[in-house]
Amino acid sequence: MTQAQLEKTANNPPHIEEPEERHWRDFFGFSTDHKVIGIQYLVTSFIFYCIGGVMADLVRTELRTPEVDFVSPEIYNSLFTLHATIMIFLWIVPAGAGFANYLIPLMIGARDMAFPRLNAVAFWMIPPAGILLIASLALGDAPDAGWTSYPPLSLVTGQVGQGIWIMSVLLLGTSSILGAINFLVTILKMRVPSMGVHQMPLFCWSMLATSALVLISTPVLAGALILLGFDLLAGTTFFNPTGGGDPVVYQHMFWFYSHPAVYIMILPFFGAISEILPVHARKPIFGYKAIAYSSLAISFLGLIVWAHHMFTSGVPGWLRMFFMITTMIIAVPTGIKIFGWLATIWGGKISLNSPMIFAMGFLGTFVIGGISGVMLAAVPFDIHVHDTYFVVAHLHYVLFGGSVLGIFAAIYHWFPKMTGRMMNEFWGKVHAVLTIVGLNMTFLPMHKLGLMGMNRRIAQYDPKFTSLNEICTYGSYILAISTLPFIINAVWSWWYGPKAGNNPWRGLTLEWMTTSPPEIENFEKLPVLATGPYDYGVREKEVDIQAVLNIEPGEPYPTIESGV
Amino acid sequence: MKIPSSIWTLLIGVVLTLLSLWYGQNHGLLPTAATDEAVLVDGLFNAMMIVSTGIFLLVEGILIYSAIKYRRRAGDNEDGPAIEGNVPLEILWTAIPAIIVLGISVYSFEVYNDIGGFDPHSVHEAPIVQESMTMPGAAIAATLSDTPPSTSPNLNQEKSDEAMQDPATAAVRNADQIPQKRNAPGVGSVAPTIGGSPERAGLPPELRVNVTGLQYAWLFTYPDTGITTGELHVPVGREVQINMTANDVIHAFWVPEFRLKQDAIPGRQSEIRFTPRLAGTYDLICAELCGPYHGAMNTKVVVEETQEAYDAWMEEQLVASSETLNQAVAVNPTDLSPDEFLTHYTKEMGIQPEIINQVHTAHHHQ
Numbered sequence: 001m002t003q004a005q006l007e008k009t010a011n012n013p014p015h016i017e018e019p020e021e022r023h024w025r026d027f028f029g030f031s032t033d034h035k036v037i038g039i040q041y042l043v044t045s046f047i048f049y050c051i052g053g054v055m056a057d058l059v060r061t062e063l064r065t066p067e068v069d070f071v072s073p074e075i076y077n078s079l080f081t082l083h084a085t086i087m088i089f090l091w092i093v094p095a096g097a098g099f100a101n102y103l104i105p106l107m108i109g110a111r112d113m114a115f116p117r118l119n120a121v122a123f124w125m126i127p128p129a130g131i132l133l134i135a136s137l138a139l140g141d142a143p144d145a146g147w148t149s150y151p152p153l154s155l156v157t158g159q160v161g162q163g164i165w166i167m168s169v170l171l172l173g174t175s176s177i178l179g180a181i182n183f184l185v186t187i188l189k190m191r192v193p194s195m196g197v198h199q200m201p202l203f204c205w206s207m208l209a210t211s212a213l214v215l216i217s218t219p220v221l222a223g224a225l226i227l228l229g230f231d232l233l234a235g236t237t238f239f240n241p242t243g244g245g246d247p248v249v250y251q252h253m254f255w256f257y258s259h260p261a262v263y264i265m266i267l268p269f270f271g272a273i274s275e276i277l278p279v280h281a282r283k284p285i286f287g288y289k290a291i292a293y294s295s296l297a298i299s300f301l302g303l304i305v306w307a308h309h310m311f312t313s314g315v316p317g318w319l320r321m322f323f324m325i326t327t328m329i330i331a332v333p334t335g336i337k338i339f340g341w342l343a344t345i346w347g348g349k350i351s352l353n354s355p356m357i358f359a360m361g362f363l364g365t366f367v368i369g370g371i372s373g374v375m376l377a378a379v380p381f382d383i384h385v386h387d388t389y390f391v392v393a394h395l396h397y398v399l400f401g402g403s404v405l406g407i408f409a410a411i412y413h414w415f416p417k418m419t420g421r422m423m424n425e426f427w428g429k430v431h432a433v434l435t436i437v438g439l440n441m442t443f444l445p446m447h448k449l450g451l452m453g454m455n456r457r458i459a460q461y462d463p464k465f466t467s468l469n470e471i472c473t474y475g476s477y478i479l480a481i482s483t484l485p486f487i488i489n490a491v492w493s494w495w496y497g498p499k500a501g502n503n504p505w506r507g508l509t510l511e512w513m514t515t516s517p518p519e520i521e522n523f524e525k526l527p528v529l530a531t532g533p534y535d536y537g538v539r540e541k542e543v544d545i546q547a548v549l550n551i552e553p554g555e556p557y558p559t560i561e562s563g564v
Numbered sequence: 565m566k567i568p569s570s571i572w573t574l575l576i577g578v579v580l581t582l583l584s585l586w587y588g589q590n591h592g593l594l595p596t597a598a599t600d601e602a603v604l605v606d607g608l609f610n611a612m613m614i615v616s617t618g619i620f621l622l623v624e625g626i627l628i629y630s631a632i633k634y635r636r637r638a639g640d641n642e643d644g645p646a647i648e649g650n651v652p653l654e655i656l657w658t659a660i661p662a663i664i665v666l667g668i669s670v671y672s673f674e675v676y677n678d679i680g681g682f683d684p685h686s687v688h689e690a691p692i693v694q695e696s697m698t699m700p701g702a703a704i705a706a707t708l709s710d711t712p713p714s715t716s717p718n719l720n721q722e723k724s725d726e727a728m729q730d731p732a733t734a735a736v737r738n739a740d741q742i743p744q745k746r747n748a749p750g751v752g753s754v755a756p757t758i759g760g761s762p763e764r765a766g767l768p769p770e771l772r773v774n775v776t777g778l779q780y781a782w783l784f785t786y787p788d789t790g791i792t793t794g795e796l797h798v799p800v801g802r803e804v805q806i807n808m809t810a811n812d813v814i815h816a817f818w819v820p821e822f823r824l825k826q827d828a829i830p831g832r833q834s835e836i837r838f839t840p841r842l843a844g845t846y847d848l849i850c851a852e853l854c855g856p857y858h859g860a861m862n863t864k865v866v867v868e869e870t871q872e873a874y875d876a877w878m879e880e881q882l883v884a885s886s887e888t889l890n891q892a893v894a895v896n897p898t899d900l901s902p903d904e905f906l907t908h909y910t911k912e913m914g915i916q917p918e919i920i921n922q923v924h925t926a927h928h929h930q
Binding site: 157244351 | 593594595604605608609612616619620623624626627630631634635636637640642643644645646647648649650653654657658660661662664665666668669671672673675676679681682742758812813814816818820821823824825826827829830831832847849850851852853854855856857858859860
């Protein structure tokens, strides 16, 4: 190509011709439509959630009794290793990316993501990585050094399984980096001209913060895993003490990603909750800017707290104090969000429907995880409970009570937009109640177990902990059962649910200003903002969707070359 | 009569505070506190429980109250009042958590100092700081092995040499296979841990015990007498220093009743000091995942009621070890399969043979 041709191609908007209609088989192929990719992400990650959930129940079944009587200790270790890896890398992180893919272009009035092909590539790395990971079980040599894979243990357990784990997580990390680049560019460059950053829905703010975090931290994990791979397969001794390597260096590198990973998993759902609460409480979000900037603050602070995972390993005394204080400070922006949400529902007109029950459940359980997080930041106390069930309880309150309830709230909220049909309210409520009861029953007793002296990642334990473990195990069965009404409801409603109309919740963000499900390229003409995203109660009359869609003349869409 | 809302707020505040104060002291979530350090840590935990209970009740209370009070009535399709923000309120709820975490940080800092987290000898940890200032640029760019050996004392090396001087320790510590870091120039070449409390900083501990963690047992050597045991015995009321390392993978030394934990990391020396205050037998648990049999890596810590009882136990061990010392040294754990190895130690750890049988024998180690 000549220089002129190259320039011409480069300056073309990243627009790929799409067919007129959507067919079911499009969801099984290499589509570049952000909405198809979004649903591909969500469905794939949900399948992995079910697989990871079955593993969790096997782990809990083993722990119902103090003896090792259900699976062998090797299999047990593989189960919890795979459970954690799947839930983190194949469920919560991709589910967040799924919502971001589906919603961001709609929310900012764009036709697609900035890099549609890259977007599809990012998604198509996930299924092979997941299948690879689970195949290790069939090979009889699944990874069993925990999801942290600390050397030297990860270097002396099975080589095949550990190698597969490294490969799979590297693929998933690459996928999430590619996704993050796409989200950042899309949010910064593709908004409709009438939308300044302060008119952006909060979900976009939270994805901005998440993507920045992914881009900074994930390469460090990749570095750690590549070095670990060399140690494992090529006999180097970066982390292997027998050759003078230092296992603690791995911990620093691993947690430099893996602590931010917690925020990568929770920030998108902070955003989703900020969208859901105002709609169903019919009130503007309280403290828009405070909530928006607190996402960025969490993102920044999240990068400088990693060594709190290492208070009992090799960090010097003064460094423990530094990381204690940075960790504690994260409670401030998180607190801003929680109080902002409470003030949003205070005095509102709350519809207690399934998305709202999940969102309020999110608030109520996440706060428990947040409080125990502050406790864990206190070094003298953390030294006592590190690597015990107290930590297991804390992380599940954050990631199940936070992220997973957030995912379900978001699914119930945006399902009508994605499919054009409503989900069944009754079964939605059954799902919500079973989930919230099950999660508290499973994870609340773990706080006491940890404080009393039960360490984590063990297949056999002191018989004095039996009764609490039984409660946890039965709770986990309730959690397993709770997904059944959801699966049936989602599948049934997708085909036969009552038609939703374009805007069943009377939302004011741009995604509600188009058809449900949205037409192939979202908006016929460049949309213009008729209201702010949260102007509930500001205007008496309903926003006329047709007015938003048919404003003349349709200006050209912004592209990645046009200004911010 | 209608009671003004400010009175209600005040009343709710008082009830909330009283409830939090009561629960923070009476939660019954922690095991017995058996060391001086544990008492301090429990104080911190109770303080945090008071604050946490208050925040928990406040948030859940508002949620449940809103769900009931502000529930949309049937047929009401209007929006709520459009309140978008309130700057003084936002400043208030930014300031309150900030002050709370600051308070908890200061309290934690105090406790950490009192249990010996800031033992002054840990100054030696970071010789690189002085070196890097005087080092020419080329030396910084060079690889670590090219760095001239540090002349300042290296605590890790001292600890290592000290531990290795005693033959029993040398045998169990497997130093030929995992070199202890020699003159490592980086920060943290010692895994610094809980040292002497401020009153005892710089003073030697009253009793030293060297501990080696290996899959799946703890071995204790008493440098003063040279005996090696599988169970830790210490007298009550005397400060003990545990000087630990690991032979294969990372283990963690944890006694829940002592509220202390420290990773034993291969290639490094780490330590904990504590003063037992309550006689009894406690579980010593490995808290860091160390392989499939991690859950079985437990032993006992016996805090002897009197110095005499401790001395008597030590006498007993001396007699026993004079008979079995050579044999014990001859056992090289790396030559044994984990199963053979386990059965040897589980006997003295008091684990029933049935449990071992339940542990599946098919393993894929190394």
